[in-house]
């Protein structure tokens with residue numbers, strides 16, 4: 001019974017829990033009413049005696065759960081228990097931080113290639129400001145008051161600012177230095193931010209994060225854009241020979257896997273890491289999803305596995321916000337602190353499922369993952385305050401739901417000064433008719449979600465779940481796209497993405513565009529997606545940065561056809577994409593003609 005096994009394991013499971021919506025603490029309903037993302041829902045396929053009454057009560061509860069987002073609403077006091085989630089958890093700091101929701105206050109800071117090692121000479125502080133008017137000065141101090149970045153004037157031009165500083169005076173140690181970053185307008189102190197700085201003794205295997213472009217620097221110092229599946233351990237990975245199985249995954253162009261626990265035994269885990277070390281180029285995200293509340297087990301396992309080259313990240317929790325919403329005493333925070341203490345050499349990640357939880361969990365992780373599963377869902381029974389229907393506050397669209405989730409995350413993370421946190425996406429590569437997902441994505445839908453995620457700034461694409469129960473065309477698509485990402489990584493992980501204000505798109509409702517351009521403008525990647533599921537679309541894209549540059553030839557791929565010759569004339573790129581079509585185009589100096597050079601000179605001489 002393959003299908004049975006599949007359903008049993010088929011998703012980041014929504015599990016039973018009875019939270020406190022006070023009216024429902026009756027024996028009659030507590031057995032069936034469950035919560036996900038803090039919202040009550042009626043589980044599918046359960047025998048419920050008094051369904052209509054239950055629905056009526058859920059509607060009542062809906063109104064009251066609106067207190068979650070607006071505490072000033074009349075009659076909220078006392079309606080919800082004290083478990084009512086705050087949306088923002090303040091980071092611990094040594095200075096008193098005022099209890100205001102907009103902690104970032106328009107200032108975002110983070111260190112670029114964390115963790116630094118004692119052999120690294122230069123570090124850099126990334127700064128983002130929303131204030132484009134004033135000239136601002138910044139300086140950074142260690143806890144003891146010593147200055148690591150002398151006062152520096154910065155002017156914000158819409159891009160992240162990178163401020164290099166010397167690491168040599170900083171004493172290497174296993175704990176983070178708490179750095180205080182002061183911002184001045186004129187000579188007045190305008191804001192203080194805090195950031196953790198790791199300068200570690202060399203030795204153990206180290207995985208770093210480039211927070212400017214989002215790449216992961218592996219233990220072998222390779223910069224990767226991770227792509228790969230969550231893998232069923234019991235049903236697949238532990239069957240037969242582990243090295244052969246890992247090679248099979250590598251042959252499908254995957255460079256990361258998240259083996260999904262439970263594991264059969266500890267010696268199997270060692271064998272898995274040893275096999276991945278031997279193969280090379282396939283990395284493990286090690287998951288504590290069912291175990292993170294058992295802190296002693298976490299400590300033991302981190303100590304046992306932290307030296308393997310193929311270890312990429314510690315995955316603390318999977319959708320902790322679903323079942324447990326925003327629980328201030330969640331063990332996720334404790335697990336983060338404990339892992340960082342014993343292994344500050346590897347990043348920690350987790351995946352969230354809810355639309356409003358990113359700021360709450362941002363301090364419990366180095367990498368913020370999210371999963372958006374919009375295919376085959378029926379959103380009709382769900383509202384903003386009631387039920388999730390398999391995709392929190394979605395509309396069931398492969399084009400709109402990923403941007404919608406992302407915009408909310410960026411808004412919330414900016415509020416607390418954390419939008420440099422690297423974002424990873426888990427895509428839908430499954431269906432589960434026993435739950436919310438009536439069908440799997442088609443190969444075209446998968447490609448659209450994949451590329452829209454890249455355009456929205458995600459720097460890793462994972463998918464639930466291997467082995468795939470999908471049509472061959474979809475599997476081929478996944479393998480194909482995973483191969484293509486290696487080539488695209490040279491752009492996605494080494495160049496800034498142009499902000500939307502640099503690009504004019506017509507028509508603006510169906511066409512999604514991303515442009516990554518080297519700073520000297522002689523190399524860039526353009527990705528275009530037609531989000532229209534019924535019609536082919538003629539589009540016109542204007543890249544403002546290239547407006548005077550004449551004719552630039554490029555080469556690319558439209559869907560499965562490769563080596564398509566294209567060109568941009570004076571910044572304008574026109575073309576046609578079939579329904580759900582995707583084009584990826586590369587423009588490089590070797591391809592660029594004289595007109596470009598002339599124009600570039602003209603532009604340069606004008607400055």
Ligand SMILES: *[C@@H]1O[C@H](CO)[C@@H](O)[C@H](O)[C@H]1NC(C)=O
Nearest residue numbers: 063064073074075076077079
């Ligand atoms: C608030 O509660 C009072 C008294 O129980 C009731 O009269 C009023 O209609 C309620 N207001 C709302 C907005 O539910």
Ligand SMILES: *[C@@H]1O[C@H](CO)[C@@H](O)[C@H](O)[C@H]1NC(C)=O
Nearest residue numbers: 102104105106130131132415
């Ligand atoms: C910058 O952000 C702060 C806090 O979120 C906000 O109050 C302010 O209006 C923003 N300033 C600009 C210029 O957008």
Ligand SMILES: *[C@@H]1O[C@H](CO)[C@@H](O)[C@H](O)[C@H]1NC(C)=O
Nearest residue numbers: 203204205303304305306307
């Ligand atoms: C891991 O490496 C460190 C030194 O880098 C060593 O002290 C430790 O014993 C190693 N742990 C294991 C489990 O091999």
Ligand SMILES: *[C@@H]1O[C@H](CO)[C@@H](O)[C@H](O)[C@H]1NC(C)=O
Nearest residue numbers: 117119120217220221222223
């Ligand atoms: C890692 O690679 C980068 C280039 O990607 C290089 O600048 C750096 O020196 C390398 N570091 C080590 C320790 O080899």
Ligand SMILES: *[C@@H]1O[C@H](CO)[C@@H](O)[C@H](O)[C@H]1NC(C)=O
Nearest residue numbers: 238239263264265266267268
């Ligand atoms: C561990 O699990 C593997 C895979 O299921 C199995 O082959 C092996 O016998 C187990 N080892 C021990 C010590 O139980």
Ligand SMILES: *[C@@H]1O[C@H](CO)[C@@H](O)[C@H](O)[C@H]1NC(C)=O
Nearest residue numbers: 293317318319320323324331
């Ligand atoms: C929710 O919290 C409980 C109790 O802390 C924990 O056992 C469970 O694993 C958590 N669920 C998820 C999905 O993390």
Ligand SMILES: *[C@@H]1O[C@H](CO)[C@@H](O)[C@H](O)[C@H]1NC(C)=O
Nearest residue numbers: 019083324327328329330331
């Ligand atoms: C919050 O987390 C704590 C610790 O894991 C757990 O004991 C408690 O039951 C959780 N509360 C809710 C409402 O899930």
Ligand SMILES: *[C@@H]1O[C@H](CO)[C@@H](O)[C@H](O)[C@H]1NC(C)=O
Nearest residue numbers: 443444473558559560561562
């Ligand atoms: C491209 O895909 C279409 C169907 O989507 C198929 O008909 C065509 O043969 C494929 N072309 C190539 C070169 O594989």
